[in-house]
Structures are given as C-alpha cells and as structure tokens.
Amino acid sequence: MAKQLNVALIGNPNTGKTSVFNQLTGLNQQVGNYPGITVEKKEGLSKLSRNVKAHILDLPGTYSLNASSLDENVVIELLLNKNDKDYPDVAVVVSDVENLKRNLLLFTQIKDLEIPTILVINMADRMKRKGISLDIPLLEKELKTKIVLVSARKRTGIDELKEHIINYRHISTEPCLNASRMDPEYFDRLQSTFPNQSLYKLWLVITQDVNFGNVNRNSAPLREDFVTKDASTLKRMQQKETILRYQFINNVLKKGMTVDVNAAKGLRAQMDRVLTHKVWGYVIFFAILLLIFQAIYDWSSYPMDFIDATFAKLSEVTRTAMPPGPFTDLIAEGIIPGLGGIVIFIPQIAFLFLFISILEESGYMSRVVFLMDRTMRRFGLSGKSVVPLVSGTACAIPAVMASRNIEDWKERLITILVVPFTTCSARLPVYLIIIALVIPDESFMGFNLQGLTLMLLYLLGFGMAIGSAWILHKLLKIKSKSYFVIEMPNYKLPLLKNVGINVVEKTKAFVLGAGKIILAISIILWVLASYGPGDNFSNAREIVETKYSETYLPEEEIDELVASYKLQHSYIGNIGKAIEPAVAPLGYDWKIGIAIVSSFAAREVFVGTLATIYSVGSDEEETIKSRMASETNHILGGPLFTFASGVSLLLFYAFAMQCMSTLAIVKRETNTWKWPVLQLVSMTVIAYVAALLAFQILK
Amino acid sequence: MITTIADLKRGQRGIIKEISAELIPLKLLEMGCLPGNEVLLVQTAPFRDPLYLNINGSHLAIRKETAMHIEIEILP
Incomplete structure (x- = not known):
C-alpha cells in the first residue's frame, strides 16, 4: 500500500x-x-x-x-x-x-x-x-x-x-530561538512548572487563544501564574521576541545573502508612481471598474443568449420526446427552466471572479486599498472595505468573508452590514428582464437607455452601501482601537493557472450552492402551481366551458382560459391571492407577489419562479419576456409591467435583503443573530417603502 | 517636538528610534517596524494619509495616526 x-x-x-x-x-x-x-x-x-x-x-x-x-x-x-x-x-x-x-x-x-x-x-x-x-x-x-x-x-x-x-x-527539528531569552526569569519558572513541554509552545498557549495536547489554557497553574500577567507586559515580551528573531535572521542573512542594489531593476517604482498617483491613480481605478462592468453586461450577453435559447429548446424537446403526463411536465416545466435560471449566471459570475482574481493576483488591489482608505474612513469604512464592496458585485457571500482582513472591528462590522446593498449577480437577471420590459430600447445622447438604467442601479447600490455605512458609523457606539496595516506587494503578471483554478472553483461553489436552493424551490412551486384544492381546480374545464358556452371560442383559446383559471385556483394561486393586498400598493399582482416571496431565499429565484408560473399551462415556446409583457394588471387594468411598477420592482430588488445564505454567513462572521436580523428587517423596510413611493408617485 | 514617520517627505529616509509598544500593533513590528531599521516614504495618498512606506525592505501602508507614534531620525 x-x-x-x-x-x-x-x-x-x-x-x-x-x-x-x-x-x-x-x-x-x-x-x-x-x-x-x-x-x-x-x-x-x-x-x-x-x-x-x-x-x-x-x-x-x-x-x-x-x-x-x-x-x-x-x-x-x-x-x-x-x-x-x-x-x-x-x-x-x-x-x-x-x-x-x-x-x-x-x-x-x-x-x-x-x-x-x-x-x-x-x-x-x-x-x-x-x-x-x-x-x-x-x-x-x-x-x-x-x-x-x-x-x-x-x-x-x-x-x-x-x-x-x-x-x-x-531534517533537523532543532529550534531557531531559545524562548527563554525573552525573559529568563519568567521562562525558567514556566519550564519548572511544565518540565516536559516545549517553551515556545507554552508561550503560544499563553499569548494565543489555543490549547494544545494536555496543556489547557485555562488550567490552574497556567492561568494564575502566567496568562494573567498584565497585557502590556505580555506585549512587551512579544515585542522582545520579534526583535530577537530579527536579530537572528539579520545575522544569518548578513552571511548568506548579498544584494547588489545597482543590478536591481524593476518596474515597481515607475508603476507605483502612476497607479498610486493622486489623480491618475483614481482615473485608472475607475477606468478598470468600467471595463469590468462592460465585460459583465456586454461580453457575457452572447453566451447568456445562447444558454437561454438552449434551455428553451431542451424544454421543448423533452416535451415532445417523452410521453405526456405529470412527470414530463415536472421536467419540462419545473426542472429545466429552474436549472436554466442558474446556468445562465455562469458567464457573468465567471467574468467577475476572473477580474477580481486578476486584480488580486497582480498586486493592484492593495494600491486601490491605499488610494481609497482616507475616503472610505469618512463613512466609517476602511480602505480594505473596497475589496468586499467590489466583490459584492459578484456575490455578497465571498464579500462578507473578504472583510475578514479589516483589523478594526467597527469598520469590519459596518462593511459586513452594508455589503448586501451592492448589486450582486443574483440581482442581475431580475434587473435585466424588468429593464427589457419597461425601459425603451432607445438612445439618449449616444447612450443606450437600458444600459444607463443598469448603470444607475449599480450606482444606487454603491450609494446605499456608502450612505448606510455613514449612518451606522454615527449610530454604532463601538470603541475599538483602529489601526491599519497593508502590505504593498510586488506587481506580478497573474499566473493563468492560478486565475483559472480560482474562477472555476468560485463559480462552481456558487452554482452548486445556489443551484440546490433554486432547484428545490422550482420543484415546490411547480407542484403548488399544478395542483389545487376544491372543485374550482379539478372542474376547471367544465366551469370555463359553461361560462363561455354562449360564445363560440376556438379550442386553443378555451385551453388557455382553462389553464389560467386553474393557475388562479391552484395552491399557489390561493397563497398569492392572500398576499396580494400587501403587494398591490407597490403595483404588483399575486404572481409577482409569489415570485418575491419565493425569492426571499435567494433573489435569482424570481425569474425562475415567473418562468415556472408562466410556463405552467403554456404549450407554445414563448419566451418569459413576451409572456410577462402580455400580462395585465387585473386590479388597475392595463399592462402589469408599466414604467411605474417596473421601477418599483427594481427598487425593491435593489434594497431588499433576499438571500438566506448571506444572512447565514453574517451570523457566522459576527457570531450573533443580532446583526443579520437587523439587516433583514431594515433592508426589507427600506425596500418596501422605496417601492411604494416609486409606484405611487409614478403611476 | 519629536520627529515621526508622519514628518517624512516623499523620497526621504529615516531611522526608527523609538516605538511606543502600547500604541503600535504587533503585526507592524513583525513586518519589520523595529528600532534601528530604515524607513523610506515611497508615496502618500491625498491629504498625506495613508502613507506608503518601505520599512526594512518591506513595502507597506499605514495610516497617519499610527505613523505619528513611530519616532525617527531623518537621514540627510
């Protein structure tokens, strides 16, 4: 073996x-x-x-x-x-x-x-x-x-x-530094208390929050005699340790390393002169951000169109190839559209992770942190908050984790709390479909209106994040010793292999993580939409046929009326009707209500839900968009998706905290439910109020 | 008035004399910010904060408030 x-x-x-x-x-x-x-x-x-x-x-x-x-x-x-x-x-x-x-x-x-x-x-x-x-x-x-x-x-x-x-x-296991040199008296005492242990390990147990083997940090002799030595004495000893280690290292390197300064050349100084320049540094940073967003919207639209078409085709092929019945319906109307809703994300997420990993690998990200620190501090954030805020445009989960290297607890907490406002990729499909429905595809001063709207939504996300950070900064009374150290690494050409592996791993984790939720929800939704309680649902055909017996209608139209009648009286229709009063003032009907409720687990479910609800009962291969465009608002009359209801929806999705995974991560990172609950409640309230105002003013 | 890293001009060098251990994070010491080591101010962000330094061969950035606690002697 x-x-x-x-x-x-x-x-x-x-x-x-x-x-x-x-x-x-x-x-x-x-x-x-x-x-x-x-x-x-x-x-x-x-x-x-x-x-x-x-x-x-x-x-x-x-x-x-x-x-x-x-x-x-x-x-x-x-x-x-x-x-x-x-x-x-x-x-x-x-x-x-x-x-x-x-x-x-x-x-x-x-x-x-x-x-x-x-x-x-x-x-x-x-x-x-x-x-x-x-x-x-x-x-x-x-x-x-x-x-x-x-x-x-x-x-x-x-x-x-x-x-x-x-x-x-x-290989020798002999240590480099005799720990007792830090403070002979202290360490002699320590050694005689624990004669068989390595001094350095004991020292780590004393200064760090760890235990090892049978030496417990809280064991009586250790705690009373050694750990409780006052903090500043311990810190002075750690300082002594660091100095001693550097003395040893300097001695070794003096003998073993020579640096010929005249031979040293490198682009570092020249590149820094431009990239951290008081003006050019910022210009370049914003140009890079623009390039990233360009890539996400423009470049990834090609593979996304292809994926969209492929899944529509797949649904159709499944329906014709398999014998009709509930199982075929579940696959063709529930699972395939649900999966399509996940796969369509891959190009955008991959692009985002690609850029973020190139920026980090190249050493450029540290320069951005350096440039932004002063500005961010005014809002209670740190220069290091830039990394979470930028990665938040991909997904809030890695972004919350990326806040870990912010040393100051208050700055870190604020970063974690505001990151979910940034426009993550899960909001994109929602934005894209609504923008396509309610914003005209026209040019304004040479810019495409739909593109402009999308950019505005991104700015809105950042603006909300920064603005609420400022408010939190003023409200939160947390005393913390603020300090900030960041290494400015050498510039490196990113290694293709590292970047590639990173992109694949991150994308995979996202798709599998989100995929499970989306798949489960789309199956549940399909079941709820395909079955219903009582006679209204089971006798739908008879009821409709009696209702229209006077007028002659072609078979197809009858079928459609039956389907729509069934949907209204299905389980999901009943649930939707129950919540309709809450969402009607925002300009939504019960179907959108269902989509919003189901997307409280994860935003990207919205499109999938609408896809599932709308494709239940529709035989033709219509795109979701055209189905949505033909929907009417049964309360107010007229089309359901107007400028007012569209803007209201966009604002709702921009502000609402609809991501259980983010809440779970925030709980883990802050170690209490207090902060995620605060996030959930306040963001939802903000979203509801903003959407309400938008619809009532614009309608 | 004592001279600190915050008083360096861009491109100027100094030798670290004294650091107040209480106010300086251990991490900074570990990155080479120790008495006797040379420090060079590489670049400053707008409003001279943060400061981009080369300490003992390590390139790092710290805030002005921290830099003000590191006493130096400016090299000619």
Whole structure:
C-alpha cells in the first residue's frame, strides 16, 4: 500500500504559496471549510514518487503565529494539535525571495514548534533581476533546514521539493530561538512548572487563544501564574521576541545573502508612481471598474443568449420526446427552466471572479486599498472595505468573508452590514428582464437607455452601501482601537493557472450552492402551481366551458382560459391571492407577489419562479419576456409591467435583503443573530417603502 | 517636538528610534517596524494619509495616526 504523508504549506500572504500548491497538486484539489467556521480549507493530493503520495494542505496566509484573525488562528490550532488528522509530518514554509527577511520570521516560529520544516524560496526567477545572490549551503546550515529554490512561474524546483518532502526524516527539528531569552526569569519558572513541554509552545498557549495536547489554557497553574500577567507586559515580551528573531535572521542573512542594489531593476517604482498617483491613480481605478462592468453586461450577453435559447429548446424537446403526463411536465416545466435560471449566471459570475482574481493576483488591489482608505474612513469604512464592496458585485457571500482582513472591528462590522446593498449577480437577471420590459430600447445622447438604467442601479447600490455605512458609523457606539496595516506587494503578471483554478472553483461553489436552493424551490412551486384544492381546480374545464358556452371560442383559446383559471385556483394561486393586498400598493399582482416571496431565499429565484408560473399551462415556446409583457394588471387594468411598477420592482430588488445564505454567513462572521436580523428587517423596510413611493408617485 | 514617520517627505529616509509598544500593533513590528531599521516614504495618498512606506525592505501602508507614534531620525 502506498503510504501518504501529511504536508502543510505555510507562508506570508503574497509569497506565491498558492502557486506552489497548484504546482504540487495540479487539478487534484478540493476547497471546503474548516469545521464550524467559514475559513476556506484547500487541500489536495500530490504524487511525490512512484509509491509515495502526499496530502497537501494549503493553510491560510499569515505573517506570524501571533494570530490576529480567524484565518490565522487556523494555522496555529493545527500546528499545536498533534492529534489532528491533518497534523503535518512536514511543514513547507513558502517565502518570496524579495521579502526573505520578513518571511523568515514566520519560518523561525514554525521551526521552534519542532516540526520538520522545509524552506521554499519562491520567485527565484526574479533573483537575477533584483541583484540577489544566496549562499544556499550556508543558509541551510544556519537555519538547520533544507532549502529549495522554486519558480512556480518557470515551473522549476518542484521536483526537488518533492524529494525533500519524501526524505523529511533527515531534517533537523532543532529550534531557531531559545524562548527563554525573552525573559529568563519568567521562562525558567514556566519550564519548572511544565518540565516536559516545549517553551515556545507554552508561550503560544499563553499569548494565543489555543490549547494544545494536555496543556489547557485555562488550567490552574497556567492561568494564575502566567496568562494573567498584565497585557502590556505580555506585549512587551512579544515585542522582545520579534526583535530577537530579527536579530537572528539579520545575522544569518548578513552571511548568506548579498544584494547588489545597482543590478536591481524593476518596474515597481515607475508603476507605483502612476497607479498610486493622486489623480491618475483614481482615473485608472475607475477606468478598470468600467471595463469590468462592460465585460459583465456586454461580453457575457452572447453566451447568456445562447444558454437561454438552449434551455428553451431542451424544454421543448423533452416535451415532445417523452410521453405526456405529470412527470414530463415536472421536467419540462419545473426542472429545466429552474436549472436554466442558474446556468445562465455562469458567464457573468465567471467574468467577475476572473477580474477580481486578476486584480488580486497582480498586486493592484492593495494600491486601490491605499488610494481609497482616507475616503472610505469618512463613512466609517476602511480602505480594505473596497475589496468586499467590489466583490459584492459578484456575490455578497465571498464579500462578507473578504472583510475578514479589516483589523478594526467597527469598520469590519459596518462593511459586513452594508455589503448586501451592492448589486450582486443574483440581482442581475431580475434587473435585466424588468429593464427589457419597461425601459425603451432607445438612445439618449449616444447612450443606450437600458444600459444607463443598469448603470444607475449599480450606482444606487454603491450609494446605499456608502450612505448606510455613514449612518451606522454615527449610530454604532463601538470603541475599538483602529489601526491599519497593508502590505504593498510586488506587481506580478497573474499566473493563468492560478486565475483559472480560482474562477472555476468560485463559480462552481456558487452554482452548486445556489443551484440546490433554486432547484428545490422550482420543484415546490411547480407542484403548488399544478395542483389545487376544491372543485374550482379539478372542474376547471367544465366551469370555463359553461361560462363561455354562449360564445363560440376556438379550442386553443378555451385551453388557455382553462389553464389560467386553474393557475388562479391552484395552491399557489390561493397563497398569492392572500398576499396580494400587501403587494398591490407597490403595483404588483399575486404572481409577482409569489415570485418575491419565493425569492426571499435567494433573489435569482424570481425569474425562475415567473418562468415556472408562466410556463405552467403554456404549450407554445414563448419566451418569459413576451409572456410577462402580455400580462395585465387585473386590479388597475392595463399592462402589469408599466414604467411605474417596473421601477418599483427594481427598487425593491435593489434594497431588499433576499438571500438566506448571506444572512447565514453574517451570523457566522459576527457570531450573533443580532446583526443579520437587523439587516433583514431594515433592508426589507427600506425596500418596501422605496417601492411604494416609486409606484405611487409614478403611476 | 519629536520627529515621526508622519514628518517624512516623499523620497526621504529615516531611522526608527523609538516605538511606543502600547500604541503600535504587533503585526507592524513583525513586518519589520523595529528600532534601528530604515524607513523610506515611497508615496502618500491625498491629504498625506495613508502613507506608503518601505520599512526594512518591506513595502507597506499605514495610516497617519499610527505613523505619528513611530519616532525617527531623518537621514540627510
């Protein structure tokens, strides 16, 4: 039997750790979550040699073992828990050749945990250009490890890394720093209380929120004598630790690394001069945003039209190919249109994730954070809120999670609370179909009116997010020590493989996650629309035929009247009628009411619901749009979708919190139901009032 | 008046003299912001906030309020 090694990849952010992971595992990887928390867990299998395989875990990027976020905590929890099934046989610390000094800080900490540790120096292809030369044998001796020069870009060094992983038993586990040098008296006392434990591990248990093995953080001796030492003393000791580690690193690098400053060349300074410029920096950023939106609306419309047509065709083929009956109906009218409603999202989501991942991979996103911080702070946000707000245009779920690296709790909370206002991709199909119905396809000063409307809706989303952030900033009384540190990484050409894998993974997660809900809801809706209580439903044909017995009507028209009569008296028709009084003032009928209620689970269900409701009983292959256009408002008369009711619907969808997954994520990230409930209630109220005002003023 | 990172001009260098541990996050220290290290002001955003620095070879940005707690000696 082939044996399998556990390998953990550890490293600072921006060191190309994920590129190394992708090189090791290829597509043989999976992304999940650590149990109970939303931290992304990336793992994969790597074939090291003919009969040795390794399970590779790509741990979240961290600057040190002094964790300041949930993601970083994962790293130290794993490394202290020998019983964890992922506890590494060997740790691989990935560093960037240009930031070796800083990256080695983490390396010395990992080493002090007495785990066999290999040092990967990544981006080795840049050494020559930067005038860096390294004495590898000497560094290996000083750091007591094996060093591999890797270039994930040029694909070199990976085989050597695999070899070192196989031979991990030969790697010394001797620590780099004697922890007691921080404060000899304190650590002597600690060691005599726990004679058999590693001092550095004990130190981590004291300073971090973790336990390990049989040493419990809250055990009496530890808590009374060591943990409760006042916070500023502990912090001063941590500072001492950092200084000692850097002294060690500086000594090693003085001997093992030389940098010829004259040989160093790079575009970094020149690019920064433009990209972080007080004027050009902003111009470029907004140009990039425009390009992204252009791609999402314009470029993705081609594949979307194709998908739309394909699913309509599929429905038709199914209907003709299968014997008639309820099962065929369920597939052709419930499941296929429901699935189509999900698949049609893929092009737009893929484009969004593509751009976001290029912006992050290239190092540009940090420049945006830098440029926007001051402005965002006025609204109670942080420069780092830009990333969630931009990714919020794809989906609020990853956006809420992206807020995690905002250090200040108040800024982070406000970001989480306002992100769902940004126009996520689930709102798009709703917007697109309503805009197509109520906004004329005409030009205004050279701009397409429909396109302009869409842009306005995006601006409205951002405006609401920023505006409500400002209000929250004024209302929330949270004292938090505000600080802000962001690394400005080197500019890098994004690796196609990294971007590709990222786009595929994110899109897949979205489609599968949303897909399950949409599919379930469309089946339920179909059932509710196809059956009904009482005589009105079962005797629909007789009732209609009696009603129209005086007038001669062609068979087809009778059929349609029967279908519509049936729908009105189906279960869903009854539910819809019950809620109609609540939505009528907004200009909606019971069908839209049903669509809104069903989309409280997820917005994108709206179109699917209308598709299901309208295609029940319609034999012809009509598009949803033309069905909707011919609907009449049975209360006010005239067409159902007018400018007034259209605008009212658009506003409702722009503001309402209709996404259970987002609420669930917000609950997990804030650890209380208070905030998601606040979000749900206030956003729904705002949506209802805005829609009501719009319809009443415009009608 | 003490001189801090917030007083640097663009392109100017200084040596970090003193940091008040209480006010400076550990993360910043770990990124190389320690006494004796050299700091260069690379770029400032509008209103000189935040500041884009090169500390000890690490490129990072911090807010002015934090920069005001890091005492330096400006290099000629």
